[in-house]
Amino acid sequence: MSHVDAQPGDGRSPAVTLAELRLPDEVRDRLGEQLASTRDPFGDIDRASARCHQAFGQLPLGLLQLLLDFGRHSDAPGVVYLRNLPVDPLLPPTPRDDGPSLGKRTFTAEGVLLGLSGLLGEPVGYLSEREGRLVHDLVPVARGDGTRTSQGSTVFLTFYNDLVHDCTGCYSRSSPDFVVLNCLRADRESEACTYYADARDILGVLDEATIDVLRSPVFRMSAPGGSVSALGEGHEVYSEPVPVLRGPGEFPEVVSAANGVRPLSLAGEAAFELFQTACRAVAHEVRLAPGQALLLHNHKGVHARSRYTAHYDGRDRWLQRTYVRRSLWDIRHRSVPGLRRIH
Numbered sequence: 001m002s003h004v005d006a007q008p009g010d011g012r013s014p015a016v017t018l019a020e021l022r023l024p025d026e027v028r029d030r031l032g033e034q035l036a037s038t039r040d041p042f043g044d045i046d047r048a049s050a051r052c053h054q055a056f057g058q059l060p061l062g063l064l065q066l067l068l069d070f071g072r073h074s075d076a077p078g079v080v081y082l083r084n085l086p087v088d089p090l091l092p093p094t095p096r097d098d099g100p101s102l103g104k105r106t107f108t109a110e111g112v113l114l115g116l117s118g119l120l121g122e123p124v125g126y127l128s129e130r131e132g133r134l135v136h137d138l139v140p141v142a143r144g145d146g147t148r149t150s151q152g153s154t155v156f157l158t159f160y161n162d163l164v165h166d167c168t169g170c171y172s173r174s175s176p177d178f179v180v181l182n183c184l185r186a187d188r189e190s191e192a193c194t195y196y197a198d199a200r201d202i203l204g205v206l207d208e209a210t211i212d213v214l215r216s217p218v219f220r221m222s223a224p225g226g227s228v229s230a231l232g233e234g235h236e237v238y239s240e241p242v243p244v245l246r247g248p249g250e251f252p253e254v255v256s257a258a259n260g261v262r263p264l265s266l267a268g269e270a271a272f273e274l275f276q277t278a279c280r281a282v283a284h285e286v287r288l289a290p291g292q293a294l295l296l297h298n299h300k301g302v303h304a305r306s307r308y309t310a311h312y313d314g315r316d317r318w319l320q321r322t323y324v325r326r327s328l329w330d331i332r333h334r335s336v337p338g339l340r341r342i343h
Contacts, residue, residue, distance in 0.1 A: 016198040018284045019077045021066060023059075023084040028291075031055055032086030035111035045114075045134060049123065052115035064119075070295060071120040071178065071326070074251045078300035079196040081286055082293045085112050085182070093314025094185055095139050098130070098151060110135055113182045113322050116293060120178045121326040125341045126164055128224060129323075132341035138181075138319040140310035148258060153310040153317075159197055159279040159302040160258035162323065164342075165223040169240030172255045172299070174331045174342065176323035179296040179303070183288035187317035192308035194286050194294060198301040199245065199254040201282035206274060213271035217241040222259035238262060244275060253299045279304070288319065 023031070034055040041048030057064070070076050092103030104110075113135060117123045125132035136150075144151025148158065162179055163171040181194065203211060223237040239257075241264060247253040256275075263269040279302060286294060296303055310316050325331070334342045 016200050017077055018196070018286075019066065019070060019080045021063060021080060021082050023063070023082070025084065027060060027063075028084050028086055031059070032108060034058075035086055035108045035115070036089075036106065038107045038111045041107055041110050041114060042135075045123075048111075049114050049118055052111045053118035055111070056115035056119060067116070067119045067295075070297075076297075078198040078200075078297040079284060080295040081284075082116070082295065083291065085291045085293055087291050088184070091184060091318075094316045094318040095137055096141070096312060096314075098137055098139055098141055109182055109184050109320055112293065113180055113320050116180050116182075116295060117178075117322045117324045120180070120295065121324045122328050123322045124176060124325045124328060124331075126323065127336065127341055128165060132336070134322060136321040138321055140308075140312065140316050142310075142312050145310070150305075153308050156307055157258065157305040159195070159276060159283075159304045160256050161254070161298050161302055163221060163224060163255070163257055165237065170242060171221050171223065171239045171257065172242075172253075174334060176298050177326050178324040179298050180293065180322045180324060181288065181296070182293040182320045183290055183318075184320060185315070185318040186287070186289045187308045188311075188315060189309050190287055191306065192287065192317050193306040194288060195279075195283040195304040195306070196286075196294070196296055196301050197279040197283040197303075199252040200250075200300075202254065202275065202278045202301075203245070203249060203252055205278045205281055210271045210274050211245065213267050214245040214275055215243050216268070217243050218264045218268040219244055219272065220262040220264065221255065221257035222261065223257075224259060236260075244272065251300075254302055256302050 070080050086108050088106045088108045123134045125134045130136045138150045140153040141151035145154055146152055148155055162176055164174045165171060166173045218241060220238040220241055242255060244256060245252055245254055261272060263272050331342055
């Protein structure tokens with residue numbers, strides 16, 4: 001049995017192709033000109049999103065269709081690596097906290113993020129994550145250095161989905177359908193890697209007995225850190241017993257919590273260790289640089305992030321992230337009146 005600490009990418013090559021797209025220079029420049037006029041989008045996020053959607057709607061038809069197809073077809077790849085995107089002409093220092101960035105004077109990066117999100121569905125803000133903001137600044141934070149969160153840099157952030165606490169006990173019910181990551185600044189040593197393991201590839205390297213256990217409701221997902229603080233007064237909060245894998249073999253869905261997964265049996269413990277090893281074996285690896293973005297399907301696969309060196313000097317790695325739902329209608333019972341936010 002391969003040890004669970006094997007490095008991502010060791011072993012078998014992924015069977016499900018990562019879609020890699022590059023904007024032609026003239027398309028990048030035209031899109032950048034349109035987004036450069038974007039004012040602070042957070043005053044009227046609906047209008048800003050519509051403006052960014054309008055700009056991205058003018059992409060060449062073939063490229064536009066590929067992005068739309070990624071969002072709507074079950075058999076599409078679970079991840080798109082998009083390169084040669086427009087960038088802000090001048091960036092302020094990387095924020096030292098993961099609160100809202102206050103130093104940016106141009107908003108091209110936010111326009112890229114909102115434009116891509118609009119092709120996939122509706123950006124959504126959860127009050128338990130960054131106070132419900134639609135755009136998240138992902139930066140290393142000294143006080144969270146050793147945590148398994150986006151603040152940490154010295155710990156491998158193991159394969160997970162972005163989940164949302166739900167009072168019904170099923171944390172994948174209200175979670176985002178997609179996660180969009182846009183790179184503003186890379187880490188200076190180029191150590192940081194983002195990984196994505198597709199459930200179809202994972203199934204391809206596991207034996208039937210292990211798959212049967214992973215399809216059984218013998219795992220409890222730890223709630224995200226924000227929900228633990230709000231609901232558990234610092235104590236662990238877990239989901240109801242759920243499977244890690246579900247759905248037909250052709251279109252499987254995977255669920256794994258960043259904050260931890262508790263197997264409820266010895267068989268579940270062994271199967272989950274093999275699951276993590278399989279993720280490492282089949283994962284795609286991307287080192288994001290400015291002008292590059294990743295579009296991740298949050299149900300088709302799980303993602304992870306390597307360790308990297310943080311200096312906390314204003315030049316550290318800086319990504320921005322949005323959560324996207326295909327529709328907000330089926331989580332309308334969690335809406336905050338008058339706001340585009342979800343409890």
